[in-house]
Amino acid sequence: MEIDRALVWLQATPLATTIAENDVLFPWIESVHVLAIVLVVGTISIVDLRLIGVASLDRAVSRLMHDVLPFTWGAFVVAAITGSLLFSSNATNYAHNFFFRGKLVLLVLAGLNMALFHLIGVRDIGTWGTKRKTPLAAKAAGGVSLLLWILVIGFGRGIGFTMH
Amino acid sequence: MTPTLNKSLNVICAWIDQTPLSQAIQVTNWVVPTVQAVHIAAIALVASSALMIDLRLLRVFGADQPAKAVLSRFLPFVWWPMIVLLATGVIMIVGEPARSLKNPAFQLKMALLITALIVTAVVQLLVRRNPKFADKGARRRGAAAAIAVASMLLWACIIFAGRWIAYYA
Numbered sequence: 001m002e003i004d005r006a007l008v009w010l011q012a013t014p015l016a017t018t019i020a021e022n023d024v025l026f027p028w029i030e031s032v033h034v035l036a037i038v039l040v041v042g043t044i045s046i047v048d049l050r051l052i053g054v055a056s057l058d059r060a061v062s063r064l065m066h067d068v069l070p071f072t073w074g075a076f077v078v079a080a081i082t083g084s085l086l087f088s089s090n091a092t093n094y095a096h097n098f099f100f101r102g103k104l105v106l107l108v109l110a111g112l113n114m115a116l117f118h119l120i121g122v123r124d125i126g127t128w129g130t131k132r133k134t135p136l137a138a139k140a141a142g143g144v145s146l147l148l149w150i151l152v153i154g155f156g157r158g159i160g161f162t163m164h
Numbered sequence: 165m166t167p168t169l170n171k172s173l174n175v176i177c178a179w180i181d182q183t184p185l186s187q188a189i190q191v192t193n194w195v196v197p198t199v200q201a202v203h204i205a206a207i208a209l210v211a212s213s214a215l216m217i218d219l220r221l222l223r224v225f226g227a228d229q230p231a232k233a234v235l236s237r238f239l240p241f242v243w244w245p246m247i248v249l250l251a252t253g254v255i256m257i258v259g260e261p262a263r264s265l266k267n268p269a270f271q272l273k274m275a276l277l278i279t280a281l282i283v284t285a286v287v288q289l290l291v292r293r294n295p296k297f298a299d300k301g302a303r304r305r306g307a308a309a310a311i312a313v314a315s316m317l318l319w320a321c322i323i324f325a326g327r328w329i330a331y332y333a
Contacts, residue, residue, distance in 0.1 A: 031327045035320055038204065042212025046241075056237050059229075067226055071215070153208075154201035160330075161197045 007091040016088035026089060029082050036079035037156065041149045043072040051142030053134045061129040061138075062122075090163070099158030106155060110148040117141040173266055180261040189259035196259055203252040206245040207326075211319045213241035214280075217287065221298045221312035223305075232295045235288065242284055260333075269332045273325035280318040287311060 010016060019025050046068050049055035056064055087094050094100045121141050128135055134142075180186050189195050219225035220234040257264045264270045290297050290308075298308035 027328065027331045031324045034204070034327050035323045038208045038211050038323055039215065040208075041205065042208035042210075042215075045209055046212060046216070046238075055241070058233065059237065068216070071212075150201070150205050153204045154198070157197045157201045157204070 003095075004092065007095055010088050011091040013088065015085070016091070019085060019089040026086065029085050033079060033082035033086060036075045036082060037153065039075035040072055040079055041153060043068050043075065044149055045146060047072075048142040048146045051134055051138045052146070053132065053139060057132040061134070062125060093163065094159070097159055097163060099155045099162055103152055103155040103159065106148055106152045110145060110152065113141060113144050113148065117145075174262075177261040177265055180258055183258070186258050186261065189255065196256060199252045199255045199259075203249060203256070206248040206252070207323065209241045209245045210249070211323065213238040214284065214315060214319050217242070217284075218312035218315045221287070221308040223298065227299075230295060231291050231298045235291050239284075239288060246281075263333045264329060267329050267332050269325050269328040273322055273329070276318055276322045276325060280315065280322060283311060283315050283318065287315070 011020075019029065046056065047061075047065055050057070050059070050061055050064050059067075087100075117138075121137055124135075128138070216225060216238045217235055220227070220231055226234050294304075297304055299305065
């Protein structure tokens with residue numbers, strides 16, 4: 001298949017073989033990947049917990065998102081780059097790993113949940129964004145996001161335990 | 165590490181290893197990955213909350229609100245998840261005692277963790293005593309910034325050391 005050929009090519013690139021063959025490169029990239037994911041999930045959780053109505057209730061939702069989300073995006077970019085480097089070192093096997101595939105699906109779902117909230121959920125934010133009590137739709141968006149990101153971590157760990 | 169200390173550590177590890185709980189964790193292969201996922205999720209809350217506090221001390225984040233307000237919002241998420249981290253950490257130690265307790269990366273992680281917690285407590289006390297600690301006076305602001313940078317480095321190193329436990333085993 002086309003995609004399998006592309007994966008074989010990716011895995012044979014000099015950068016990918018260097019990561020695969022070097023003793024310390026993979027652990028170091030992986031450490032940065034974990035640090036980045038920790039910051040992605042942690043900062044998103046701060047917003048999610050506000051949407052659910054359990055934390056940061058003294059701060060308006062839009063202010064909190066404005067404060068926190070730039071760091072989420074910055075960390076996400078680092079996680080995506082380091083994740084791609086790790087993937088390239090063993091692309092054909094990762095691509096067939098159950099947990100790797102699951103993690104990608106979960107990331108897409110988390111993205112859709114976020115897009116839905118930013119398109120529809122924030123429409124009437126003017127009426128509830130400064131209040132401590134949040135509407136059901138906001139609670140649902142926050143709860144779904146929290147659950148999906150915890151699963152992303154779980155599936156990520158699953159990759160580590162099934163690949164070597 | 166002194167030979168006597170090393171010897172008693174061996175005895176402790178061997179004892180934990182033969183307990184029924186350790187044996188149960190060792191033969192149930194989903195326990196360690198699941199507990200690790202919960203451990204990382206709790207670290208996410210702690211590290212991100214500590215980052216928000218540190219960025220406020222640096223006046224990069226939320227400088228429009230008092231440091232006290234930022235601290236009271238985020239400090240609970242540094243302290244409370246510690247219970248989850250301790251519990252999941254203990255389960256991992258019981259499941260693989262020698263792999264963790266005798267591991268230089270683990271030992272470094274614990275030393276860094278204690279330092280980070282002390283730094284957090286110091287920040288808490290300083291801001292309680294002087295709410296303008298991070299905002300008034302060049303010397304105080306410099307001190308607040310230095311503490312914030314040290315805290316961020318400590319938490320990053322804790323996460324790195326945690327990942328390296330797997331590579332030193």
